[in-house]
Amino acid sequence: MTIINKRNLFFLISVWLLSTLLPAQNVTISTPHTQLLLSAPNGGTPKQLYYGSRTSDADIRSICETARGRNAYPVYGMGYPCETTLSVRHADGNLTLQMAVAGVKETRLTEENATLTVIELKDKVYPFFVNICYKAWQDADVIETWTEIRHEEKKPVQLQQFASAYLPVRRGNVWLAHLSGAWANEGQLCQEALQPGMKVIKNTDGVRNSQSAHAEVMF
Template identity: 30%
Template sequence: MTAAVAFDAATSTWTLTTPSTSYAFRRSEGSLWHVHWGPRLAPEQLAGLPLRSRSHGDVFGEELPGEGGERFGPPSLRVAFADGVRAVEWDYVDHTIDGGHLTVRLADRHYPLEVELHYRVYDDSDVIERWSALRHTGDADPIVVDIADSASWTLPARPDYRLSYVAGSGAPSSSCGGCPSCPAGRPCSPAGVASPGTRATRG
């Protein structure tokens, strides 16, 4: 099956279709929000899917979350304008579809900054290629770019994800449990040996 890119104007939903998967996102509340990434669905099916519910300030599902406003999650784009403002507020400008290549252009409401979000699909693969491009549309004050990710991916919702991590310190202990003056009463950690860490899991 061939890859394709489609846009449903009634719901402002873009659909990228690969041989066996579909990826869709929608324009809402001044930004672009993920709708679906999974088994192949028809564009009309995807247009009818609701946006995921999210709590106040959640950036989960935003195609390229910036910083500021009601966003409190990790940004994929962090900039600093000349007056010190870091918040970005996007307005949709336009989009183009050239075969399997989709470009969506957004512009900040107050500052001379544009971003192009690029998506490309292929007939012989389920790979979805993504990248972003920033453009300073003014002619004076500089814009400092601290973080500019190629994309922000939203994983499909599943009940069996598991997160495990270990935290510790490799620095030697500052006290010696073998000394009478040690208030901690515990043995030293040899230099280069990590102290006991923390393990956390989440289903």
């Protein structure tokens, strides 16, 4: 019969529990009057926790501790029921993606008066990588976002669907504003309530994208 000291047993249990927890990293992206908060645990899923007016450090801690958040860049293939941002066909024909946080980098761009934050994602199985980039301009209250996609698979990978960004919007009295028009009637402001479902604003003019629909929207 083996006898285990209670103190040693508690130590073993504690070590096991700690080893299963992902080290959380909360990312704060700020302009003079706005703030974007994200959760980016190493090996986990990046989530958007808050976007709105700039708030206090105490409120940031409270949000990070209590908010469940929404996937910051949902991908196709592992049971995500809503619209996804990225869908690919791997070199072996598989359609599945499992993107996890591999790191977070922040760079101060002094000459541009901006801060660049990059959340690096890597697929859990394939050598497939996505960088979610956020550029916070300190003189314009603008957060610019885009994605960088690359892979190191042995054969070509087909991008079937890819979005520059994903912005979850809380349900409520949300209005969408955008510009549209026709020849000699360009730049007409359209405002409408944001309803459940999908709103598509499309322009096929190539480099001449100001005559019909503009690609910019405001909520």
